[in-house]
Amino acid sequence: MELRAYFEKYPDEATCIEELKNKRLENGLTCRKCSHDVHSFRRNDLKFQCRKCGNRISLRSGTVMENSNLPIRYWMICIELMTLTHRKISILKIQYLLGHKRYEPIWLMVQKIRLVMKIRDEKYRLRAYSEFDPEFLQKIDKMTIEKKKTKSASD
Ligand SMILES: [Zn+2]
Numbered sequence: 001m002e003l004r005a006y007f008e009k010y011p012d013e014a015t016c017i018e019e020l021k022n023k024r025l026e027n028g029l030t031c032r033k034c035s036h037d038v039h040s041f042r043r044n045d046l047k048f049q050c051r052k053c054g055n056r057i058s059l060r061s062g063t064v065m066e067n068s069n070l071p072i073r074y075w076m077i078c079i080e081l082m083t084l085t086h087r088k089i090s091i092l093k094i095q096y097l098l099g100h101k102r103y104e105p106i107w108l109m110v111q112k113i114r115l116v117m118k119i120r121d122e123k124y125r126l127r128a129y130s131e132f133d134p135e136f137l138q139k140i141d142k143m144t145i146e147k148k149k150t151k152s153a154s155d
Pocket residue numbers: 031032033034035036050051052053054055
């Protein structure tokens with residue numbers, strides 16, 4: 001079963017932090033202060049640090065995971081599940097598979113990933129881990145749990 005492979009691929013948060021870090025470095029990080037593109041990673045506070053000016057960027061900043069308190073592992077498994085099922089998996093099922101008690105944070109996570117996947121359909125799995133422009137991030141930030149009431153009928 002392919003699903004098991006995904007859970008094995010992301011066994012714990014540390015593995016996921018490492019993976020996200022590598023993905024972001026592969027995609028290329030540019031310092032917002034000095035435009036230098038070589039960064040080191042600080043494991044103690046999960047931040048990239050510009051090798052030239054020392055400016056720091058948090059691991060999640062600029063990505064769809066920004067401002068979320070959910071573990072990075074949830075995001076990665078969720079992105080994989082949605083990729084695997086071509087987005088046709090219910091939020092309740094994702095919540096069940098993750099074993100998370102509350103529905104609302106999972107709902108919000110899925111909505112954000114859906115938005116990302118819709119816009120960046122081509123390479124969305126990769127794109128889900130990339131940095132987005134501020135305008136798009138604002139759109140993501142505006143999504144709140146309240147919106148659930150109007151949209152969750154089908155989930
Ligand atoms: Zn810099």
